[in-house]
Amino acid sequence: MINKSILNPSLETPIQRGLRDVTIKRLFILPTIILLILINIFPLFYSLFLSFNDYSALKSLQWGVNPKWVGGKNYLDVLTDPNWWESFVTTAKYVILAVSGEMIVGFLLALLLNREFKGKGIITTLILIPMMMSPVIVGLFWTLIYNANWGIFNYLLGLGQTNWTGDPKLNLYAIVIVDVWQWSPFVMLLSLAGLSAIPKYLYEAAEIDRASAWFKFWKITFPLVSPLLLIALIFRTMEAFKIFDIAMGITGGGSSAPMLLSIELYKLSFVRWYTGRSCAVAYIMLILIIAISSIYIKYLNKARA
Amino acid sequence: MKHAKISAWISMATVVLMVLPLFASCAPAAPTETAAETAAETAAETAAETTAETAAQQFAGQTLTIHWAQWDPANFLQELSKGFEAETGAKVAVEQTPWADFQNKVMAGMAAQSDAWDIVVGDSQWLGAGAINGWYVDLTQWVKDNKVDQTMTEATMIAYAEYPKGSKQYWAVPVEGDALGFAYRKDLFEDPANKEAFKAKYGYDLDVPRDMQAYLDISEFFYNPDKKMYGAALYGDNGYDSLVMILEWAIWAYGGELGDYATSKVEGILNNEGGVMGAQWYRDMWAFQPPNYEKAFFNEANDVFKAGTVPITSNFFAFFPGLADKTQNQFADVTGFFAAPPNKGFDGKERQISALGGQGASVISFSKKQDLAKAWLSWFIKPETQAAWAKLGGFTCDKATLESDAFKTATPFNPAFATTMGIVKDFWAVPEYADLLTLMSEEGGKYVINGQGTAKTCVDNIAKRWTEVFDKAGYYK
Numbered sequence: 199m200i201n202k203s204i205l206n207p208s209l210e211t212p213i214q215r216g217l218r219d220v221t222i223k224r225l226f227i228l229p230t231i232i233l234l235i236l237i238n239i240f241p242l243f244y245s246l247f248l249s250f251n252d253y254s255a256l257k258s259l260q261w262g263v264n265p266k267w268v269g270g271k272n273y274l275d276v277l278t279d280p281n282w283w284e285s286f287v288t289t290a291k292y293v294i295l296a297v298s299g300e301m302i303v304g305f306l307l308a309l310l311l312n313r314e315f316k317g318k319g320i321i322t323t324l325i326l327i328p329m330m331m332s333p334v335i336v337g338l339f340w341t342l343i344y345n346a347n348w349g350i351f352n353y354l355l356g357l358g359q360t361n362w363t364g365d366p367k368l369n370l371y372a373i374v375i376v377d378v379w380q381w382s383p384f385v386m387l388l389s390l391a392g393l394s395a396i397p398k399y400l401y402e403a404a405e406i407d408r409a410s411a412w413f414k415f416w417k418i419t420f421p422l423v424s425p426l427l428l429i430a431l432i433f434r435t436m437e438a439f440k441i442f443d444i445a446m447g448i449t450g451g452g453s454s455a456p457m458l459l460s461i462e463l464y465k466l467s468f469v470r471w472y473t474g475r476s477c478a479v480a481y482i483m484l485i486l487i488i489a490i491s492s493i494y495i496k497y498l499n500k501a502r503a
Numbered sequence: 504m505k506h507a508k509i510s511a512w513i514s515m516a517t518v519v520l521m522v523l524p525l526f527a528s529c530a531p532a533a534p535t536e537t538a539a540e541t542a543a544e545t546a547a548e549t550a551a552e553t554t555a556e557t558a559a560q561q562f563a564g565q566t567l568t569i570h571w572a573q574w575d576p577a578n579f580l581q582e583l584s585k586g587f588e589a590e591t592g593a594k595v596a597v598e599q600t601p602w603a604d605f606q607n608k609v610m611a612g613m614a615a616q617s618d619a620w621d622i623v624v625g626d627s628q629w630l631g632a633g634a635i636n637g638w639y640v641d642l643t644q645w646v647k648d649n650k651v652d653q654t655m656t657e658a659t660m661i662a663y664a665e666y667p668k669g670s671k672q673y674w675a676v677p678v679e680g681d682a683l684g685f686a687y688r689k690d691l692f693e694d695p696a697n698k699e700a701f702k703a704k705y706g707y708d709l710d711v712p713r714d715m716q717a718y719l720d721i722s723e724f725f726y727n728p729d730k731k732m733y734g735a736a737l738y739g740d741n742g743y744d745s746l747v748m749i750l751e752w753a754i755w756a757y758g759g760e761l762g763d764y765a766t767s768k769v770e771g772i773l774n775n776e777g778g779v780m781g782a783q784w785y786r787d788m789w790a791f792q793p794p795n796y797e798k799a800f801f802n803e804a805n806d807v808f809k810a811g812t813v814p815i816t817s818n819f820f821a822f823f824p825g826l827a828d829k830t831q832n833q834f835a836d837v838t839g840f841f842a843a844p845p846n847k848g849f850d851g852k853e854r855q856i857s858a859l860g861g862q863g864a865s866v867i868s869f870s871k872k873q874d875l876a877k878a879w880l881s882w883f884i885k886p887e888t889q890a891a892w893a894k895l896g897g898f899t900c901d902k903a904t905l906e907s908d909a910f911k912t913a914t915p916f917n918p919a920f921a922t923t924m925g926i927v928k929d930f931w932a933v934p935e936y937a938d939l940l941t942l943m944s945e946e947g948g949k950y951v952i953n954g955q956g957t958a959k960t961c962v963d964n965i966a967k968r969w970t971e972v973f974d975k976a977g978y979y980k
Contacts, residue, residue, distance in 0.1 A: 255614045257636060346795035364739070364797030366953045450603065452740035453948020454797040468607050470938045471614075 249273070249477035256471040265474060272478035281457070282479070289459040292370060293438040299378035300434050304385025305427065309419075311386070312393040322390075329383040337447020340376045344448070363448050370456040373445050377438065385430045392426035393419065421501075428498040432491055439487050459483055563592030567875050570609065570620040571862070573599035574801070576679050576821050579895040580624075586891065587882045593875060602800060603742045606937065613638040613869075621870040622879065624678050624862045626744075630666035632934040633865055639674040640866040640873060642880075646673040651884055656680075659900035662929055663863030668764070675863030676880050677900035679821060682923045683752055683843060683858045684916060686808060686826050687711055687815040690837040691725070700724075712844040715756050715784055718815075722791040725814045734791025736807045736816040740948045741800040744940055747930065749817070750947045752858040754781030754962075755928055758848020762969065764931070767978040769969045774962040776849035783958035785951045797952050809833065819860045820923070823916040824896050840916035842923045859927040861898070935976050942968045 217225070249272055251265035258264070276282050311322055328336070343351045344362040352360050362372040396419065404414045442460040449455035451465070463483070467476035569584075571577040577599045584595035598620065600608050609623055613636065625633065633639035642664075646652055652660055655677050661668060663677040691697060692709055701709035705720045712718035722734030738745035751761060759777030762769035772778075792799075793807045801822045808816040809825075809832045818826075829835040845855035864883070866876040882888055889901035893910055898920065904910055911917055931939050943965050950961035973979060 256610060256632070359794045361795050361797070364795055364952075450740075450742050450798040452742045452798050453746065453945050454740060454952045465941060468611060469941050471610065472938075 245477040246481065248474050249481050251474045253474035254471045255473040268474070272475045273482070275475065276479055276482060282462070285457045285459050285462045288370065288457045289439065292374060292441065292456070292458060293435060295371070295374045296377040296381075296438045296441070297431065297434045299374060300382045300385050301427065301431060303378055303382040304387075304430070305389050307382065307386040308389030308393055311390055325386065326383045328380045329387075331380070333380065333443035334447050336376060336380055337444040340372075340444075341448055344372055364454055366454045366456070369449050369454065373441070373448055373456070373458075376444050376448065377441065380444070381434060381437070385427075385434065388426045388430040389423060392423035396422045425498060425501045428494055428501060432494045432498070435490055435494070436487055439483065439490075561591075562875050562878060565872060565875055566594040566596055567622070567872060567879055568596050568598055568620050569622045569624060569864070569879075570598045570600065570612075571624040572605040573601045574821065575824065576897055577624075579892070579897050580678070583888070583892055583895055583897070584879075586888065587879055590882065591878065593878075595879065606743060610937065613867075616869045618867070618869045618871050620867055621872045621876040622864050623867055624864045625675070626862055627662050627859060628744075628930050628932050628936040628940070630664075630674055630863075631932045631936060634666045634672070634674050635934045637868055638865075640868050642673045642675065642866065643671070645877060645880075646676070649881060649884060651676055654884060654886075654902060655900045656902050656905065656924070658924060658927065659861070662859055662927070663861060663900070666932060668932070675865040676884060677861070678864045678883070678897070679861050680898045680900040680920075680924060681819045681821050681859075681861035682920075682927045683748060683817055683860065684820045684823060684919055684923055685711075685815065685817050685841050685843065686823065686916075687839050687841065688808075688811075688834055688837055689839045690834070691814045692839075697724075711839070711841045712815075714844050715753070715846045718844060719784065719787055721815060722788060726791045728794075731812055733793040733807070733813050734815075735788060736793060736796070736799070736804050736813045737785070737788055738801075738804060738817070739792075739797040739799040739952060740944055741798055742944075743800075744930075744944070745800045746947050746951065747940055747943050748858045748860070750782065750785055750943065750951070751928075751930060752781075752843065752856065753785045754778050755856040755858075756843070756846040756848070756854065757781040757784065758850050758852060758854065759962075761931060767933070767973045769966045769973065771966075773969070774959070774966040778962040778966075779958045780849055782947070782950060782961045785947075786954070786958060789951050805832075808838075820898060820916060820920045821860070824914070827915055838915070840919040842919045843926065855926050857923045857927050859929040861900075935972050938972050939969055942972070 248265060250267060250269060252268045252271075253265035307325060311318060311325075341363055343349050346352065346359045346361040346364070349362075351362065352358060360368070362368050400418050400422075401414060404418060409417075440460055441458060442464065445451075445455065445458050445461055446464075449461075451461050455461060459479070460483075463476055463479050466472050466479060567587075569580065571580065577597050581595070581597040584597065587593065588595055606626070606629075609625060609629070610632075612619055613633075630639075634641075646664070651664075652671075652673070655664075659677040659680050660673070663680075664673045664675045666672060666674055692711070698709045701721075701724050704724065707713075707717075709721070709724070712721055718735070724734075725732055726734035737749050740746040754761070754773070754777060757777040757780035759775055759779075759781050760772050762772050793812055796803060796807075799807075801818055804816050804818040805822055805825050807813045811834060816826075823840060826832050826838050826840075827835055832838060843855060843857040845853050847853050864880060866873055866880070870876060883892075884901075886901065886903060889899045889904045890907075890909075893899040893901075893904050893913070899905060899910075905921070911921065930936065933939075946961055946964040946968065949955045949964075950958065956964075
């Protein structure tokens with residue numbers, strides 16, 4: 199005779215002891231939820247609220263005075279200020295130059311490394327080194343490389359005393375070069391993952407059909423690696439929009455520095471202490487990044503399909 | 504196979520390009536300027552002689568944190584404070600932050616009501632913000648009880664301690680008196696060939712600048728980039744107040760003003776003819792600066808002089824020990840110092856003005872060790888401590904020390920310092936000063952460094968944006 203309690207222990211212990219599995223699960227994720235609310239959700243909504251207020255974090259909190267509700271004035275002030283428009287244009291120019299540079303260099307590197315040769319592993323690792331470094335340190339040591347008097351950059355390229363970091367006509371390009379140097383390996387890494395996943399038989403079939411190298415690249419390699427390239431594009435665009443550390447390290451953020459959004463936002467927030475207005479700028483940036491990312495994601499879904 | 508070999512070679516070349524910069528930056532660091540160690544030891548010993556048993560019992564084991572900018576005077580203060588440590592058993596930590604970040608770090612700390620620092624040795628312009636926003640402890644009674652207003656020079660009490668000006672309300676104790684001074688190469692200025700050529704070109708003798716036009720002429724005369732000689736070294740924009748220090752000085756020298764400090768009116772005052780002439784002078788001078796000088800501040804101002812690439816430089820007096828020291832400056836023996844030159848303004852009136860630097864020590868109201876902080880201030884203002892401070896290289900504001908022969912003859916730049924401290928003017932010290940400073944740097948930098956617009960549009964834009972700031976803050980209601 200089968201003991202029913204073995205098949206169904208609840209028959210033997212009708213009163214449930216301890217906590218239910220679902221409760222335990224909820225208890226485990228509760229600290230994370232609380233942390234998320236405190237660190238992410240609350241500041242997100244609080245900053246949204248502040249963006250509609252005239253508020254300076256430097257002054258003591260006095261509801262109705264600091265912060266003082268001003269509706270959409272902060273947004274209007276920013277969007278009608280020519281200086282901020284200049285910032286948007288400069289940032290867009292920077293994003294286009296840096297991200298396209300990274301995509302081209304990174305993808306070309308991946309194509310070069312997507313074959314077997316002696317020392318491939320060590321070469322791949324060495325190329326990845328810049329990506330592993332702190333951007334602040336990268337910015338600081340590139341100021342030495344760019345130094346107009348004795349920097350190795352001008353020396354190697356024979357550019358005399360070209361002032362890469364101080365000349366307002368050049369320093370945006372100086373930041374682009376550093377960003378491409380640091381982040382092309384990231385694009386390379388993702389591209390390499392995509393390239394190595396392409397089945398070999400596709401190339402073999404193309405070989406049998408005597409397809410040209412260009413045909414194989416355009417009809418096999420590129421379409422199959424493009425979803426990963428789009429992911430790299432999304433990440434790099436978002437990061438490039440927020441560029442701060444490298445730019446600050448190279449230019450110091452003074453008046454000769456390019457008017458990048460994040461530097462201007464930093465000055466507004468932590469030098470001039472216009473907290474309310476800086477929240478509005480941050481939200482405008484957020485909306486822009488979300489909009490651009492949405493377009494990319496749409497294409498990514500198409501590419502996957 | 505052939506492809507693989509080519510790829511390997513190209514990859515190797517790429518690696519070299521990617522990794523080379525990592526090593527290129529590994530240049531040996533320049534030796535830092537060190538404090539006068541022997542003086543420091545003597546100072547510490549002297550100060551340590553006077554011990555206060557009660558203080559020792561009360562504060563033993565505690566740590567007083569003083570926040571100041573990263574520069575030699577802060578190192579001197581750390582050395583000097585050994586005397587206080589010996590006297591009380593308390594530990595003193597002088598936390599240093601690079602100048603470019605100093606203000607932002609202090610302001611962020613104050614916004615967060617941080618008790619990380621017990622004393623902040625802050626810029627004179629911060630007084631308004633410190634007083635109005637409740638960051639600084641009101642030291643008025645303490646100053647009177649300890650007769651600080653009598654022992655320190657009146658000008659420095661007004662500049663570094665008093666807010667509002669003329670109110671006799673004090674929020675700090677002067678620590679480092681400082682202002683913009685000038686150094687020049689006597690050997691170049693006294694060279695007969697240079698003298699002859701200069702006179703032939705400009706019609707008057709080559710000497711330390713007799714006015715602002717002469718400063719410009721001298722810079723133009725010596726400017727010869729092919730021989731790595733540039734005209735002069737004036738600060739660029741370091742992201743804090745460097746550019747404003749030179750711009751405000753030039754504006755004052757030509758008879759302009761930053762506004763009416765009593766009514767906060769700016770329009771028509773800052774952008775008068777004197778303001779335009781001052782901005783124009785700075786822009787004209789910019790053509791003769793050394794290369795890569797856009798972000799230059801005090802280090803660069805000394806470095807280019809020590810490298811022999813400029814005949815004349817301007818810097819705060821606090822950095823002149825580095826130019827007078829033979830171990831740091833190969834031209835120390837032929838380096839002369841002078842105060843800001845007099846100049847006829849737009850109205851024909853002659854003025855001699857220098858831009859004020861320097862800082863005062865304020866007790867932070869969020870500190871839980873305010874008694875210890877006040878005990879340190881009481882120790883700091885003692886005559887023997889002030890004498891030791893001056894001996895170390897600190898620019899004391901103590902009357903008796905300043906008037907002593909020992910101080911006047913101690914360094915080659917002290918006479919110029921004494922002159923300068925009588926002709927100083929300061930920037931706005933209102934709570935909105937950081938905003939005013941940033942806007943002046945921005946607009947000044949656009950014109951002086953980037954060459955955008957004209958001198959008139961530069962001062963007009965500053966006046967317009969400052970007026971908006973004052974209007975928003977309710978100064979005109």
